[in-house]
Amino acid sequence: MQIHVVRQNDSLSGIAMAYSTTIQDLIDANELQNPNQLVVGQTLVIPIIGSFYWVQPGDTLYLIAQRYGLTVEELVNINQISQTNPLRVGLRLYIPERPKTSAEINAYVEPRGDTVSENLIEASRGAAPHLTYLAPFNFQALRDGSLQEPPLDELPAIAEQNQNVLMMVISNQENAQFSDELASILLNDQDIQNTFLDNIVATAKKYNFKDIHFDFEFIRPEDKEAYNQFLIKVRDRFHQEGWLISTALAPKTSADQKGKWYEGHDYKAHGEIVDFVIIMTYEWGYSGGPAMAVSPIGPVRDVLEYAITEIPPEKIMMGQNLYGYDWTLPFVQGTIARAISPQQAIQIALENNVAIQYDQEAQAPFFLYTDNEGKRHEVWFEDARSIQAKFDLLKELKLRGVSYWKLGLDFPQNWLLIDENFNVVKR
Numbered sequence: 001m002q003i004h005v006v007r008q009n010d011s012l013s014g015i016a017m018a019y020s021t022t023i024q025d026l027i028d029a030n031e032l033q034n035p036n037q038l039v040v041g042q043t044l045v046i047p048i049i050g051s052f053y054w055v056q057p058g059d060t061l062y063l064i065a066q067r068y069g070l071t072v073e074e075l076v077n078i079n080q081i082s083q084t085n086p087l088r089v090g091l092r093l094y095i096p097e098r099p100k101t102s103a104e105i106n107a108y109v110e111p112r113g114d115t116v117s118e119n120l121i122e123a124s125r126g127a128a129p130h131l132t133y134l135a136p137f138n139f140q141a142l143r144d145g146s147l148q149e150p151p152l153d154e155l156p157a158i159a160e161q162n163q164n165v166l167m168m169v170i171s172n173q174e175n176a177q178f179s180d181e182l183a184s185i186l187l188n189d190q191d192i193q194n195t196f197l198d199n200i201v202a203t204a205k206k207y208n209f210k211d212i213h214f215d216f217e218f219i220r221p222e223d224k225e226a227y228n229q230f231l232i233k234v235r236d237r238f239h240q241e242g243w244l245i246s247t248a249l250a251p252k253t254s255a256d257q258k259g260k261w262y263e264g265h266d267y268k269a270h271g272e273i274v275d276f277v278i279i280m281t282y283e284w285g286y287s288g289g290p291a292m293a294v295s296p297i298g299p300v301r302d303v304l305e306y307a308i309t310e311i312p313p314e315k316i317m318m319g320q321n322l323y324g325y326d327w328t329l330p331f332v333q334g335t336i337a338r339a340i341s342p343q344q345a346i347q348i349a350l351e352n353n354v355a356i357q358y359d360q361e362a363q364a365p366f367f368l369y370t371d372n373e374g375k376r377h378e379v380w381f382e383d384a385r386s387i388q389a390k391f392d393l394l395k396e397l398k399l400r401g402v403s404y405w406k407l408g409l410d411f412p413q414n415w416l417l418i419d420e421n422f423n424v425v426k427r
Helices: 012-018 023-030 061-067 072-079 118-130 155-161 180-188 190-207 221-241 267-273 297-310 342-351 384-397 412-421
Strands: 002-005 043-046 051-054 092-095 101-109 133-136 139-141 165-171 211-215 244-249 276-279 316-321 324-328 338-340 357-359 364-370 376-380 401-405 422-424
Touching (some): 023 043, 101 118, 101 412, 118 412, 155 165, 267 297, 297 316, 324 342, 364 384, 384 412
Parallel strands (some): 133 165, 165 211
Antiparallel strands (some): 002 043
């Protein structure tokens, strides 16, 4: 498989010919809505086995082989070329498929209202073959230790059909906001806590959840140790049921990082207690803030490189957004950017006749446009290049896998790249 960036005057027929594939395969793989209208800067995933490389000025067989983890002899034999003759600039070389690594993949799905929408059912069904875990968000803890259930509808059946571990996501949300007071009650009142755990056990057995996942956020600093002790209690009880225990963690770069989202999360303790963690390495660019990449590679790397000093890498899942944002400029505090899918982002660029640019430092695509009312917009989203950069980082740091927030926003290239890079673990 290969990633192609559309250039001026590119056509599907020309791209298909260059990569020895078909126009229909390109349309199907990328779910192209406007096959005859490509956007400059748009990425296409080329559904071929292996990839092609075109010789550039200054290239040598040794440099090309080294770049792709091959020997010169392998490169020469595969392409039936001379090892002694000079390389011709523009020569197309075939690069064989590289070995895959094993990884666990999770995706959250967030139903709204009393039922799971057909869009979310279809998104879950499409993603499930590529997943280890399917995580309905969320079971909300109440102050008496009971649980408010989300609608599940067909989600447990989809998980079972695809050998997904059904992840029971439990949060300390009240009125769609994380509550430090609710968390404090659950972590410190032992009678309520025992009721809470009894209700978790009954609910997990009812729906066949096999991973119990705590997304407790905005925890008071003075409750950090209480959270650690709670997780020990949870582990000792739930492991007897044969269940996994996991937690969601804010993206920290030091143990003593200040801020209401960070101080209650003890990386070292979670790494010792639970089976794995999901680190929420996204939302640098967020709906209520100024325009920027949602998960720029530099800050993501900083968080994960710190995390592996406190938590075994095989216990860490990297968080990844499946969405982008469309901001109206200039940014005004209190305004909210519109969440969009990668497919929507491409359509917006097409409709406004603007090229997609790529920020090499952030490893993220973006563009600017002016709407019909004369307002300027800035859009940041994800594409095949940005996702591949995260996958490369995951493999470099030898992490457990990747966790997506959230299903329901179309990004077909992501799932193709999962299959290209990983053998997805099924439990």
